[in-house]
Amino acid sequence: MELYVGYFAAFMGTVCWVPQAWKAWASRDxxxxSLPANLMFLLTVSLWFCYGLMVGDWPIILANFCAILIVVSIVAAKLRYK
Amino acid sequence: MELYVGYFAAFMGTVCWVPQAWKAWASRDxxxxSLPANLMFLLTVSLWFCYGLMVGDWPIILANFCAILIVVSIVAAKLRYK
Incomplete structure (x- = not known):
């Protein structure tokens, strides 16, 4: 049971920023x-990615690799349309 | 070494949304x-909080309890000033 909750949390944590990235690029608004918040979040998912590589945990590696791509696109939209 | 990276990632993941909450309430902008993104993220940190309770992991419980408070304040600002 804990495992299902953990996997669902990891999945949600990865996909939840897709609507934000979409909105930022579509609306240009x-x-x-907050640029500092999104840069710190980019650092966070990058750290989790490194942690995943260090301990050889593929779910952590994959989830955070996807998260890095999504958060980079949010930061890029912020820098492009600020 | 992995432990330090993991703890630093957990710490950053908790505090990184403070500037976003601050900006939302201060600027009212x-x-x-994205409301869907922030609601899904609220679900994410709530799931991690439940996961922490289930496996009895205090760092996960504490980090996500703080995250819930911060994300609730971002969602509240979004609903208040939309």
Whole structure:
């Protein structure tokens, strides 16, 4: 049971920023997005990715690799349309 | 070494949304924030909190309890100033 909750949490944590990335690029309205917050979140998922590589945990590696791509696109939209 | 990376990632993942919450309440500019993304992220940190309770892991419980408070405040700002 814990495993299902953990896997669902990991899955949600990866896909949840897709609507934000979509909105940022589609609306070009990024004034309300905090650049420091998104840069720190990019650091966070990069650290989890490194942690996954260090301990050889594929779910962590894959989830955070996807998260890095999504968060990079949010940061790029923020820098492009600020 | 892995443990330090993991703890630093957990710490960053908790504090990184403080600037976003601050910005949302201070500027009242939340039009660029995606409500679905933030609701899904609230579900994510709530699931991690439940997972922490289930496996009795205090760092996960504490980090995600703080994250829930911060993300609730972002969602509240989005609903208040949309």
């Amino acid at each position: 990024t004034s309300g997005l | 939340t039009s660029g924030l």
